[in-house]
Every structure is written in C-alpha cells, then in structure tokens.
Amino acid sequence: MxxxxxxxxxxxxxxxxxxxxxxxxxxxxxxxxxxxxxxxxxxxxxxxxxxxxxxxxxxxxxxxxxxxxxxxxxxxxxxxxxxxxxxxERLLRLAHRDVLTGLPNRAALEEKFRSLSIRPSARGHSLVLLDLDEFKQVNDTYGHLAGDELLRMFATLLLSNLRRDDFVARLGGDEFVILLPDTLLEDAHQVAQKIVAGSFELEIKKNNPIQFGSSAGVTALLFGEGLNSAMARADKALYSAKSGGKRTVKIKLKSATHE
The missing domain is CATH 3.30.450.20 (PAS domain)
Structure with missing residues (x-):
C-alpha cells in the first residue's frame, strides 16, 4: 500500500x-x-x-x-x-460457466439473450435447441463417466460449427442452446442440420457401441421477447423432431402461445 x-x-x-x-x-x-x-x-x-x-x-x-x-x-x-x-474474475467466470463442458451456462445464456432480443437486425436472430437422442441409454449402459465424455464431445462439435459471434450454452443434462445473431431462419436450419449430421460420428470406444445422434428445434427470435417464450417454441420444434423419428431438425414459426 x-x-x-x-x-x-x-x-x-x-x-x-x-x-x-x-x-x-x-x-x-x-x-x-x-x-x-x-x-x-x-x-x-x-x-x-x-x-x-x-x-x-x-x-x-x-x-x-x-x-x-x-x-x-x-x-x-x-x-x-x-x-x-x-x-x-474467476468466480464470475465460474458463475457463468458449465463446469463439465466449459460452455456458458443458463445464467450466461439469459444475459446474452436479453441483449440480443432487443438488437435490431434486418436478417433477424435465430435460436436452436438441441439434445442427444440416446443420452440416457449411454448413462445406463456405460455409466455416467461415459455420458460426461459424450457431452464434452458434443460441446466440441457445437463449437466447431459456429461463427465467432454465435453463442452456445449448456442448459443442463443433454440440452444445449445456440443463439445465431443476424441469421435467417433457413440459415439457422442449415447450421442445425450440419450439427445433427456431425453427431452421428461421435463415438465412445466401448463394447456394444451405441449409435449416437441428436435432434434440434429451430425458431426465430421475436423482438423484445423473453428467453422462456423463444425456448417454448424451440422446445415444441424439438419435440416434433424427436417424436418424428429423431436425428432431425424442425422449425417452429409461430408464437408458442398462439398455436
């Protein structure tokens, strides 16, 4: 001093x-x-x-x-x-990071979403909700360490398919969210399709291999809306993808409250 x-x-x-x-x-x-x-x-x-x-x-x-x-x-x-x-600074990073994957967590996602949802864009902004199709089977068959390994591999796959300004977070379990600024809905759909296709190649070296895969729901952000509103639409699209045979991508256009 x-x-x-x-x-x-x-x-x-x-x-x-x-x-x-x-x-x-x-x-x-x-x-x-x-x-x-x-x-x-x-x-x-x-x-x-x-x-x-x-x-x-x-x-x-x-x-x-x-x-x-x-x-x-x-x-x-x-x-x-x-x-x-x-x-x-370390505590702040930990408060906004998922310890397992190193990705931002729900708290960081909410903060990012608030700023993005009120940012004007001629192309609009898009949100992608993804999860792994066989995650429970991996945990039940190989144990939680194998499940953790799969989550880390999937996080790496997500990051490898995003641009510098894109944002990805892990919500928890096997659910992940991607925010795509200044991205048309059809372009966001293509990004999600590429990730879903890439998830087929994920492999955990164990006996009796399980065929991995993922599904995704895509929606466009409405100006000024909250995260829960956008997530509700994406969740309906994801449910449609999984109930339709999994390993697919679905789009939700309308507000979840006006179906």
Whole structure:
C-alpha cells in the first residue's frame, strides 16, 4: 500500500497524465473528475509495470482542506488488488460457466439473450435447441463417466460449427442452446442440420457401441421477447423432431402461445 500527498494544482488534466502517483498513460476519468470537484473517490484502475505486466490498483483519493477550508492538497492511497481482482474474475467466470463442458451456462445464456432480443437486425436472430437422442441409454449402459465424455464431445462439435459471434450454452443434462445473431431462419436450419449430421460420428470406444445422434428445434427470435417464450417454441420444434423419428431438425414459426 502506498500513501501519497500531492498538491491539487499539480494535477491539471494535462499534467495528470504524467503523475508519478499513478504512472498511468492516461489519467482515469472518475478520479480526475473527483479532483476537479474536490471530493472523495474510490476507483479500481488497470496499470502496467515497466515490463508491460498488467496489475490492478485500488485508488482512494481524499481532499485535504487547510485551516481556511480551502483544498490545496489531496491524499491518495494506492493498494495493489491484482490477486483479489483475479479471484473475483474467476468466480464470475465460474458463475457463468458449465463446469463439465466449459460452455456458458443458463445464467450466461439469459444475459446474452436479453441483449440480443432487443438488437435490431434486418436478417433477424435465430435460436436452436438441441439434445442427444440416446443420452440416457449411454448413462445406463456405460455409466455416467461415459455420458460426461459424450457431452464434452458434443460441446466440441457445437463449437466447431459456429461463427465467432454465435453463442452456445449448456442448459443442463443433454440440452444445449445456440443463439445465431443476424441469421435467417433457413440459415439457422442449415447450421442445425450440419450439427445433427456431425453427431452421428461421435463415438465412445466401448463394447456394444451405441449409435449416437441428436435432434434440434429451430425458431426465430421475436423482438423484445423473453428467453422462456423463444425456448417454448424451440422446445415444441424439438419435440416434433424427436417424436418424428429423431436425428432431425424442425422449425417452429409461430408464437408458442398462439398455436
């Protein structure tokens, strides 16, 4: 922890950039504003060592009035919080990640969906709901470790078929959801078909091999709707795919509440 006493006039906007107190290439706007308004400030800022290694600082800036009540100096306390910051970021990642597959989880999906559903797009956005057709049989025949292996292989298959801006999450069990931004429904259908075809090639090296496969339901997002609404349509399409013989893709066009 570093405690410094710095004259207030020395930190004009131009001079603040070269302040030896902080050593930042650009003085952070919130602390600078606090100095200009002569008020206390807490802020976390990213800084760099001379070798380029990043580290995080917690800045506590306190105005120090003289006997006449005029602020001529401020006190600044610097505390390295790099370790705490990394721990916090790790916990946040864990809170939004599925531990088994490494994919985003339901909480991350809901957050992504909220922003996507209100984003205008000439092509629209699409959602794909998938699950494995023989997952229970794998668990019953080979055990849960084999089932876990299959889930990880399927997650890898999903990622290999997506673009950089696409989003995939595991809901739980053998259910997965893909969000396809700026994607026409027919294009989303093709993506789902490719994944379903690829799932035929998944293989667990055991005796008495089981023929794997997957099914998918596809729907277009309605502007401003909630995740549950879109999922209800996709779930109906998925049910239609599985009841129609599995290993297929079905599309749901209308709102699930207006069937």
């Amino acid at each position: 570093v405690i410094s006493l710095v004259p207030l006039p020395a930190l004009s906007p131009d001079q603040a950039q070269s302040s030896p107190l902080i050593g930042l290439s650009e003085f952070p706007p919130p602390p600078l504003l606090a100095l200009q308004q002569q008020r206390e400030c807490h802020e976390e800022v990213l800084n760099y060592h001379k070798d380029g290694t990043p580290y995080w600082l917690h800045l506590h800036i306190v105005p120090l009035p003289d006997e006449a009540g005029k602020v001529r100096y401020f006190g600044a306390i610097e505390r390295d919080i790099t370790v705490q910051r990394k721990q916090t």
